[in-house]
Amino acid sequence: DAKTTQPPSMDCAEGRAANLPCNHSTISGNEYVYWYRQIHSQGPQYIIHGLKNNETNEMASLIITEDRKSSTLILPHATLRDTAVYYCIVIRATDSWGKLQFGAGTQVVVTP
Amino acid sequence: GAVVSQHPSRVICKSGTSVKIECRSLDFQATTMFWYRQFPKQSLMLMATSNEGSKATYEQGVEKDKFLINHASLTLSTLTVTSAHPEDSSFYICSARHGKGTDTQYFGPGTRLTVL
Numbered sequence: 274d275a276k277t278t279q280p281p282s283m284d285c286a287e288g289r290a291a292n293l294p295c296n297h298s299t300i301s302g303n304e305y306v307y308w309y310r311q312i313h314s315q316g317p318q319y320i321i322h323g324l325k326n327n328e329t330n331e332m333a334s335l336i337i338t339e340d341r342k343s344s345t346l347i348l349p350h351a352t353l354r355d356t357a358v359y360y361c362i363v364i365r366a367t368d369s370w371g372k373l374q375f376g377a378g379t380q381v382v383v384t385p
Numbered sequence: 386g387a388v389v390s391q392h393p394s395r396v397i398c399k400s401g402t403s404v405k406i407e408c409r410s411l412d413f414q415a416t417t418m419f420w421y422r423q424f425p426k427q428s429l430m431l432m433a434t435s436n437e438g439s440k441a442t443y444e445q446g447v448e449k450d451k452f453l454i455n456h457a458s459l460t461l462s463t464l465t466v467t468s469a470h471p472e473d474s475s476f477y478i479c480s481a482r483h484g485k486g487t488d489t490q491y492f493g494p495g496t497r498l499t500v501l
Binding site: 307309311314315316317318319322360372373374375376377378 | 387419428429430431434476489490492493
């Protein structure tokens with residue numbers, strides 16, 4: 274599966290949009306981009322995923338570049354409860370589906 | 386929907402004892418469950434993949450005789466840490482996915498194991 278690169282940390286002001294980048298330059302055609310977050314001492318929480326098209330749900334939006342080599346997770350109005358480690362994971366739709374490889378992620382701190 | 390529970394949430398045990406952790410999918414049937422381990426200030430590491438009714442597949446370096454996994458039903462998987470030692474102290478997290486194909490994986494809240 275393609276590796277991902279994320280900044281180690283980001284600060285965001287409460288109420289503002291948080292834009293979290295992720296590079297996956299070696300992604301292949303059948304690999305999906307998944308985003309999870311982990312609040313301290315809790316299990317990871319699924320946020321959103323996509324293959325080619327941009328996606329939006331009640332939590333966030335996912336923007337995938339046309340060449341699919343990078344993506345951005347957008348939290349439209351960050352709150353203090355969005356403080357967490359955010360993981361961008363690329364996973365291939367094969368028999369090993371589900372074996373998520375977690376990197377270091379991005380520590381997002383939302384400040385008042 | 387897609388809720389995964391774990392029990393217990395926290396356990397403290399003496400060295401040499403065995404500890405069982407349960408993982409349940411509450412509102413869906415999970416043909417596949419996964420077990421992860423997370424040490425302080427580190428990321429999650431996959432330990433094993435568990436398919437209902439078959440033997441678990443362990444990741445390289447994970448001792449299958451020490452970490453016994455049973456996936457007896459479509460809603461329950463258990464992880465037993467046998468003869469636990471202080472170095473087994475960690476945050477154990479399970480996850481489950483609905484079925485085959487590109488189904489999303491949902492995580493439990495985790496179990497904090499402390500071995501004295």
